[in-house]
Amino acid sequence: MLLNRSERNFPRVIVIGAGFGGVELARRLKNKEVEVLLIDRNNYHTFQPLMYQVATGTLASDSISFPLRKMFKNQDNFRFRLAEVLRIDAEQKIVHTSVADYDYDYLVVATGATSNFFGNKEVEKYSLPMKNIVEALNIRSYMIQNLEEAVLRKNSEDRQRYLNFVVVGGGPTGVELSGAIAEYQQHMLKKDYPELSTYDMKVYLVEGTGKILGALSEKSSRDAERYLNELGVKVTLNTVVTGYDGNTVTLSSGEQIPSKTLLWGAGVMGQMPEGIDPAIIERGNRIRIDQQCRVEGLKDVYAIGDVSAMISEENPRGLPGVAPVAQQQGKYVAQHIMNILNNQETVDFKYFDKGSMATVGRNRAVVDMGSFHMKGFLAWATWMFVHLVSIFGFRNRVVTFVNWSIKFLTKNSGIRLIIHKYHRPETIKANEELQNLKTN
Ligand SMILES: Cc1cc2nc3c(=O)[nH]c(=O)nc-3n(C[C@H](O)[C@H](O)[C@H](O)COP(=O)(O)OP(=O)(O)OC[C@H]3O[C@@H](n4cnc5c(N)ncnc54)[C@H](O)[C@@H]3O)c2cc1C
Secondary structure (H helix, E strand, O other), rough: EEOOOOOOOOOEEEEEOOHHHHHHHHOOOOOOEEEEEEEEOOOOOOOHHHHHHHOOOOHHHHEEEHHHHOOOOOOOEEEEEOOOOEEOOOOEEEEEOOOOOOOOOOEEEOEEEEEEOOOOOOHHHHOEEOHHHHHHHHHHHHHHHHEEEEEEHHOOHHHHHHEEEEEEEOOOOOOOOOHHHHHHHOOOOOOOOOEEEHHHHEEEEOOOOOOOOOOOHHHHHHHHHHHHHHHEEEOOOOOOOOEOOEEEEEOOOOOOOEOOOEEOOEEEEOOOOOOOOHHHHOOOOOOEOOOOOOOOOOOOOOEHHHEEEOOOOHHHHHHOOOHHHHHHHHHHHHHHHHHHHHHOOOOOOOOOOOOOEOOOOOOOOOEOOOOOOEHHHHHHHHHHHHHHHOOOOOHHHHHHHHHHOOOOOOOOOOOOOOOOOOOOOOHHHHHHHHHHHOOO
């Protein structure tokens, strides 16, 4: 079944994925003579940079999510479909989804990235990644569940397993997550759980290379490591996780950490529907695109953001997987399509790098802008301002600001609720076996 075209019969642009790239592109096509059909498996956009604050209870999930239909309510040429895109047929110019098939004139793949476990099935099974809201909420529930379990354990060795939190990956996600957990340990653990001592809980950050925040400057990396140390995070560099059975984390150094919680922020890879020729898939499962964001070999198909790899002499590994790249490419492709439709010349995409930043708990952050480096409270205030103005929606900005202000004044990050209990794979299996026994 193909979706009927509107009476205006404008060319149809299908955008798969309502992340930073897809949303920017759809917005830029407002009031243009095209029909925009945005398809996503969720009916909301997620502001991923603040996901760690949902995982650690500072923000509620709806503070960093925005309903797509509300976002585009004033855009006449916009339609949304809640669906999983299954396959792209570039020859017939059709997108096959879980709800219907849609034909397009131009297609933009903006499906982002998912976690990469580098083939380690055991780690994939037992660790908790954080690439979407559901996963962030799983982490929130699971960490609190483990603290609740810890107070019930009499045996100290057994209890320690529930109090060791291991974060893998020293990029911004791992650094921000481990900093926030350590901050909870320092300021709140004792108040919430008088049975436990602050020193009982331990936070580890394991990074495979020789420094954390590898994409930032040497200074930022050093400062962030110092901040983590001050918060009591045990940072281990040049080490990878080689195994995890749900109870013990094994490191490449041979060290073993008894832990019920392994949080995975070590790698990402592009995610995409079927129909893309494997010959144009680059390292990190990303679609190779030319300097005008066009997918190699496919007519009228573009890819932007984390799912794409724009490789050049200047950037032999492609552009970084960050929100500004996706947004700038979204803006660029909207203009590119309009230029083609208006028989105007097209130019190559140029990425404008505005800088990078990461925060490490309260009052501490690092910021790089070109050769300029900032740290400490000023960097933290800059980080907060940049993130606050970037969140979609007035309500979300106000709620976030209020939550941050309360946390700043009280050191208390309020939302420690277990709404949906997180069940680990072995618990699910045990429950299923129990159920089978009962029914047989
Ligand atoms: C925890 C975390 C923290 C981050 N922090 C920062 C930061 O501080 N600064 C920064 O610049 N970047 C940060 N990033 C990276 C940044 O979020 C990404 O670079 C950015 O989201 C990429 O945008 P995108 O549009 O390519 O994809 P995404 O924003 O990932 O959006 C992809 C969309 O596609 C949808 N989708 C995927 N496949 C399908 C399908 N088959 N069918 C239907 N829908 C589909 C998904 O539901 C999603 O809505 C962070 C990422 C994470 C995970």
